[in-house]
Amino acid sequence: MNYNEAKIKFVSTWGSLGSLWGINKAMAQIQALLFISTKPLSMEDIMEDLKISRGNTSMNLRQLMDWGIVTKEIIPGERKEYFTTEKDVQELARIIAKERSRREIQPVIKVLKEVSSIKDDGTEKTKELIKQTKALHDLTETADDMINKIVNQKQNWVTKSLLKLIK
Amino acid sequence: MNYNEAKIKFVSTWGSLGSLWGINKAMAQIQALLFISTKPLSMEDIMEDLKISRGNTSMNLRQLMDWGIVTKEIIPGERKEYFTTEKDVQELARIIAKERSRREIQPVIKVLKEVSSIKDDGTEKTKELIKQTKALHDLTETADDMINKIVNQKQNWVTKSLLKLIK
DNA sequence: ATAAACTTTCAATAATTATTGAAAGTTTAA
DNA sequence: TTAAACTTTCAATAATTATTGAAAGTTTAT
Numbered sequence: 001m002n003y004n005e006a007k008i009k010f011v012s013t014w015g016s017l018g019s020l021w022g023i024n025k026a027m028a029q030i031q032a033l034l035f036i037s038t039k040p041l042s043m044e045d046i047m048e049d050l051k052i053s054r055g056n057t058s059m060n061l062r063q064l065m066d067w068g069i070v071t072k073e074i075i076p077g078e079r080k081e082y083f084t085t086e087k088d089v090q091e092l093a094r095i096i097a098k099e100r101s102r103r104e105i106q107p108v109i110k111v112l113k114e115v116s117s118i119k120d121d122g123t124e125k126t127k128e129l130i131k132q133t134k135a136l137h138d139l140t141e142t143a144d145d146m147i148n149k150i151v152n153q154k155q156n157w158v159t160k161s162l163l164k165l166i167k
Numbered sequence: 168m169n170y171n172e173a174k175i176k177f178v179s180t181w182g183s184l185g186s187l188w189g190i191n192k193a194m195a196q197i198q199a200l201l202f203i204s205t206k207p208l209s210m211e212d213i214m215e216d217l218k219i220s221r222g223n224t225s226m227n228l229r230q231l232m233d234w235g236i237v238t239k240e241i242i243p244g245e246r247k248e249y250f251t252t253e254k255d256v257q258e259l260a261r262i263i264a265k266e267r268s269r270r271e272i273q274p275v276i277k278v279l280k281e282v283s284s285i286k287d288d289g290t291e292k293t294k295e296l297i298k299q300t301k302a303l304h305d306l307t308e309t310a311d312d313m314i315n316k317i318v319n320q321k322q323n324w325v326t327k328s329l330l331k332l333i334k
Numbered sequence: 335a336t337a338a339a340c341t342t343t344c345a346a347t348a349a350t351t352a353t354t355g356a357a358a359g360t361t362t363a364a
Numbered sequence: 365t366t367a368a369a370c371t372t373t374c375a376a377t378a379a380t381t382a383t384t385g386a387a388a389g390t391t392t393a394t
Contacts, residue, residue, distance in 0.1 A: 111180045
């Protein structure tokens with residue numbers, strides 16, 4: 001496998017993985033491209049490399065900036081805008097975990113709390129609903145907390161020693 | 168909010184959350200319905216409650232069984248098949264984490280390993296590709312390990328004390 | 335062996351989501 | 365102030381994914 005094959009494989013794999021972290025294919029591919037680039041890329045560069053339209057590139061770059069993963073780079077003397085992504089994987093993971101928690105997990109926790117707080121009318125089905133949604137609420141909250149805590153540790157040794165601990 | 172409102176809210180929220188754990192809406196809704204039901208439900212029951220077709224119900228129940236989340240229940244004297252879901256949230260989380268890891272994370276780890284193992288031809292771009300995909304490989308592998316380890320702890324106190332530790 | 339009761343399959347269709355491309359908008363240089 | 369260089373917006377369209385429903389398949393009771 002040479003450089004170009006490897007690059008294509010990485011970008012497309014990372015793209016199809018997008019669904020795993022809740023973003024679309026183009027968005028994930030743009031991020032992947034920037035992630036392995038040695039220098040900032042222009043919209044033109046990205047469109048050409050991924051063979052996607054200008055509009056698509058623009059919209060997805062904006063979303064990546066909203067997530068806080070990609071930033072604009074001004075290159076003196078250049079008219080075009082250039083883009084870079086966060087290059088540190090730990091920091092990338094931190095941002096993604098935080099955003100997903102905020103956008104998706106928190107709202108679910110809220111609903112689970114609401115649902116599990118309905119008045120117990122004494123019927124079996126109500127008791128079951130309360131019991132099960134409460135369990136789900138606790139689990140979701142704990143998992144969310146843990147992921148955020150783990151991912152917020154700046155130093156990698158923490159992750160490593162933690163892993164050793166629970167083996 | 169009464170029982171029925173709460174039930175509808177829970178089922179639809181859990182359904183739209185499906186994307187978070189990589190399954191479709193109907194599948195997640197069926198699971199949600201079974202999760203709060205006090206007794207096994209027939210295909211008829213599910214179709215009626217969620218207002219979805221027989222075919223859809225059949226296909227999604229089969230997928231849930233493939234995941235190992237739902238099981239067939241034979242009720243003596245009854246011709247119909249009945250279904251139940253795993254009721255313990257810890258066990259449910261264990262199954263889901265394991266399946267997602269197997270279906271989605273492992274293949275990605277494999278590709279990252281391949282890509283990061285290409286021959287270093289000395290160019291800057293190749294060095295960057297290797298460096299970045301290697302970092303991603305290590306992170307993904309560590310995260311996958313941790314999630315599996317955490318979720319495999321049967322006793323909840325482990326999770327709790329672990330959480331306290333990393334606070 | 336037959337038929338009723340039930341489940342599965344899958345081609346057709348509907349719903350959703352992503353992408354295009356060109357017009358409108360913005361910024362900069364002269 | 366003008367126009368070139370660039371970016372954004374968004375209605376139309378394409379691609380993908382989910383759903384239906386009816387025919388085919390299976391099981392069970394008689």
